[in-house]
Structures are given as structure tokens and as C-alpha cells.
Amino acid sequence: MTKTVTIRNRAGIHARPAALIAQTANRFASEILIERDEARINAKSIMGIITMAASYNSVLTICASGTDEKEAIEAINALFENKFEED
Amino acid sequence: MALKRFSVLDLLGLDLKEHDSLDLRCVCGRRGLVRDITIPDLNRPGLALSGFYDSFAWQRVQLFGRGEVAYLNKIAAEGRLETIQQMFTFNVPCCIFTHNLEPSAAFIETAEEAGCPVLQTGLDSSEFSSRLLRILSNIFAPKVSIHGVLVEVYGLGILILGDSGVGKSETALELIERGHRLVADDVVEISCVNGNSLLGQGANKIIGHHMEIRGLGIINITQLYGVGSIRERKEVQIVAKLEEWDANKVYDRLGTEQLTMEILGVKIPKLEIPVKPGRNIPIILETAAMNERLKSMGYFSAKEFNQNVLKWIETDAARAPYYGVDDSY
Numbered sequence: 001m002t003k004t005v006t007i008r009n010r011a012g013i014h015a016r017p018a019a020l021i022a023q024t025a026n027r028f029a030s031e032i033l034i035e036r037d038e039a040r041i042n043a044k045s046i047m048g049i050i051t052m053a054a055s056y057n058s059v060l061t062i063c064a065s066g067t068d069e070k071e072a073i074e075a076i077n078a079l080f081e082n083k084f085e086e087d
Numbered sequence: 088m089a090l091k092r093f094s095v096l097d098l099l100g101l102d103l104k105e106h107d108s109l110d111l112r113c114v115c116g117r118r119g120l121v122r123d124i125t126i127p128d129l130n131r132p133g134l135a136l137s138g139f140y141d142s143f144a145w146q147r148v149q150l151f152g153r154g155e156v157a158y159l160n161k162i163a164a165e166g167r168l169e170t171i172q173q174m175f176t177f178n179v180p181c182c183i184f185t186h187n188l189e190p191s192a193a194f195i196e197t198a199e200e201a202g203c204p205v206l207q208t209g210l211d212s213s214e215f216s217s218r219l220l221r222i223l224s225n226i227f228a229p230k231v232s233i234h235g236v237l238v239e240v241y242g243l244g245i246l247i248l249g250d251s252g253v254g255k256s257e258t259a260l261e262l263i264e265r266g267h268r269l270v271a272d273d274v275v276e277i278s279c280v281n282g283n284s285l286l287g288q289g290a291n292k293i294i295g296h297h298m299e300i301r302g303l304g305i306i307n308i309t310q311l312y313g314v315g316s317i318r319e320r321k322e323v324q325i326v327a328k329l330e331e332w333d334a335n336k337v338y339d340r341l342g343t344e345q346l347t348m349e350i351l352g353v354k355i356p357k358l359e360i361p362v363k364p365g366r367n368i369p370i371i372l373e374t375a376a377m378n379e380r381l382k383s384m385g386y387f388s389a390k391e392f393n394q395n396v397l398k399w400i401e402t403d404a405a406r407a408p409y410y411g412v413d414d415s416y
Binding site for chain 2: 015026039040041042044045046047048050051053
């Protein structure tokens with residue numbers, strides 16, 4: 001299952017949003033990946049997410065596969081929609 | 088993960104030092120610097136210049152050495168510029184002159200018109216071609232990024248894999264504490280060089296050599312343990328897969344069978360290491376590294392042990408008839 005999201009907070013994905021994503025992803029058993037251009041990283045790893053250096057307005061794809069993939073994608077999508085409680 | 092694009096400008100912008108340096112500068116055709124180099128190879132356009140354009144490898148970087156330049160000067164002096172013009176009708180990525188040779192004014196004019204960049208290098212042709220081929224083949228090498236930790240233990244590159252939270256980073260931290268080196272944490276970018284070896288490095292130089300340890304947060308290994316505890320890149324020589332202890336799974340008890348894992352078509356030895364409280368994974372990995380080095384020196388502990396056992400059984404069986412059934416000496 002995949003979902004495309006756009007980064008809406010000005011600062012982009014820095015340490016705090018990355019930690020939020022990783023924490024959320026870790027609640028689920030599914031394998032969750034985030035894609036940006038050619039880079040694919042594991043959503044459960046903070047360093048990986050930061051390495052993407054995703055900035056304002058960049059488009060990411062969240063891919064999840066597993067028993068709770070739907071819930072996982074919804075939860076992560078909600079973080080993006082809330083702009084990681086920033087701005 | 089495929090390479091996005093590699094233009095002539097990227098080639099000029101490569102940060103290369105000493106024996107890797109290409110010593111390139113642009114002579115003319117600057118607006119063509121955005122042209123892409125799509126094939127990691129070069130071509131000496133001797134045949135093309137003489138007018139033979141069948142099978143002309145125009146997609147490659149065109150290299151002009153002393154011979155080509157002498158010929159160019161000759162045809163320019165005779166006023167025969169058609170073959171040069173014909174060459175630029177192909178979309179060649181760039182022309183490179185070695186030995187700091189100067190292209191003739193007519194050549195520069197034609198190149199400028201066609202928007203083809205002309206570069207110059209101080210190196211000689213053979214040295215330049217071997218350097219360029221080496222650099223291009225590294226750039227065009229197939230790449231993949233893997234979620235894991237790459238450490239160097241006793242000189243051996245170990246790629247630690249495993250699910251999130253199994254303790255990869257903690258294992259690496261203890262290895263660093265014990266004097267080994269961190270190459271990359273979390274995202275390891277692996278490229279296949281020469282078709283048979285895997286080179287691993289961090290995905291990002293700026294934020295490389297940081298680790299995330301649960302309960303501590305993000306720590307900077309270079310600052311904490313010094314520059315001796317890190318490495319920029321290292322060949323991946325063995326894979327250690329950490330997994331939660333599974334009572335139903337059969338783990339290798341002898342070590343005579345070699346599991347392998349394929350990355351980018353290269354097979355490397357793999358260990359499956361079950362994790363359980365009380366099992367000291369860093370020490371197991373240190374031992375694995377030393378054992379692997381012994382193997383590469385021709386000493387295979389598990390096989391040697393088995394041979395000794397076989398020998399012992401044999402000699403015992405040979406002695407048995409002399410001692411009889413009571414087995415007393």
C-alpha cells in the first residue's frame with residue numbers, strides 16, 4: 001500500500017519531525033518505507049529519515065506492507081497533515 | 088537506486104585529489120556543459136576524423152591525443168573541415184584534449200557553434216584514460232542503499248542487518264568502544280565496483296558518523312571517540328544478520344556450512360546471529376571477524392576440527408583390536 005504526501009511545514013524534515021515519524025512507524029509491525037526520488041529509506045530509522053533531507057514542498061511516497069499497513073499509513077499521513085505540529 | 092544524471096559539468100565539479108585528479112578545464116562550448124555523459128567509456132575519434140562515421144561511438148567522451156591533434160592540424164591547414172563539422176552533428180558529450188594541446192581556432196569555432204564543450208587536461212592520454220575510466224566506472228557502478236550498520240572489525244567490513252530495535256546500533260557502539268570503526272549507521276550506500284566487490288559508505292557526508300541510540304538520542308561518534316573510530320568507506324566483506332531468538336529455528340552449530348547473501352549480484356558470506364539477553368553480540372562479531380580472517384588465510388576452524396575428530400576416530404578404531412574388549416592398558 002502506498003500514499004503520496006507533501007511536506008507542508010517550512011523547516012522540512014529535520015530532527016524533530018524525523019523522530020516523530022520513526023516513533024509512529026515503530027508502533028506498527030508492517031515494513032514501512034519512505035521514498036524520495038530514487039532514495040528509499042526505512043521509516044523506522046531516525047537517521048535514515050534525516051538523511052533524506054526532505055525540504056518544504058517536496059513530495060514523498062510512503063509504502064507499507066504488512067498486517068497493519070492501512071493504519072500505519074494513516075498514522076504517518078496524519079503527521080504530515082498536521083505539519084508535525086509546527087508552523 | 089540508479090544514478091540520476093551525470094553531466095559534463097558534474098565531471099568538472101568532481102572533488103578529486105592527487106592521483107585521481109583529472110586536471111580538467113573548459114576551453115570553449117560552455118553552454119554545452121549540461122550535456123549528459125551516459126556511457127562510462129571513451130573513444131579516440133581517429134577513424135571518424137578521417138571521414139569514416141560508421142559505428143561511430145558518439146555517445147562516449149571523445150579523447151584527442153597527440154595523434155588526433157596532429158591530424159586535426161593537418162586537415163585544418165588543408166582547409167578540410169567537413170569531417171570536423173560532421174563529428175559535431177552527432178551529439179557528442181564532450182571533447183577532451185590531453186597534454187594541454189590547443190585545439191585549432193577552426194575546431195573551437197565549430198564546437199562553439201554546435202554547443203559541444205571542449206575540455207583540456209595536462210595529463211597524457213594513457214594516464215588520463217585510465218583515470219577517467221576508473222572514475223566513470225565508480226560513478227556508474229550499480230548502487231543500492233540498505234538499512235543497517237557498517238563497521239570495520241579487525242580490518243574486516245561487517246554489515247550488520249536486522250529489524251528495527253534488534254540492537255544494531257548498540258552492537259556497533261560497543262564495537263567502537265572496543266576500538267573498532269564505524270563506517271555508516273542506519274543508511275549504508277553500497278556500490279558494486281569492478282563487478283566483484285561491494286563498497287559501503289554513508290549516504291550523506293554532512294550528517295555521517297552520527298548514531299541514534301534509544302534512550303540517548305543522536306550522538307556524534309567522531310566527537311565522542313575521535314577520528315580514529317571512523318572510516319569514510321569500507322568494503323562489505325561479511326553480513327551479520329541479527330534476529331530475535333527463535334526457539335523453533337535451527338541455528339548453525341558447527342559453522343561448516345557457509346550461508347551467503349547476494350547484494351547487487353555479489354555473494355558475500357552471511358551469519359545469522361540470534362539475539363537474546365546475555366548473549367554478547369559485539370564479542371561474537373569480533374570472533375566472527377577473526378574467524379573469517381583465518382578462513383581467508385586458509386585455516387577453517389570448523390573443518391579442521393572435524394578432520395581432527397575423524398583422524399582420532401580412525402586411530403582409535405585401528406588400535407581397538409590390540410586392546411581387546413576390556414579397554415584396559
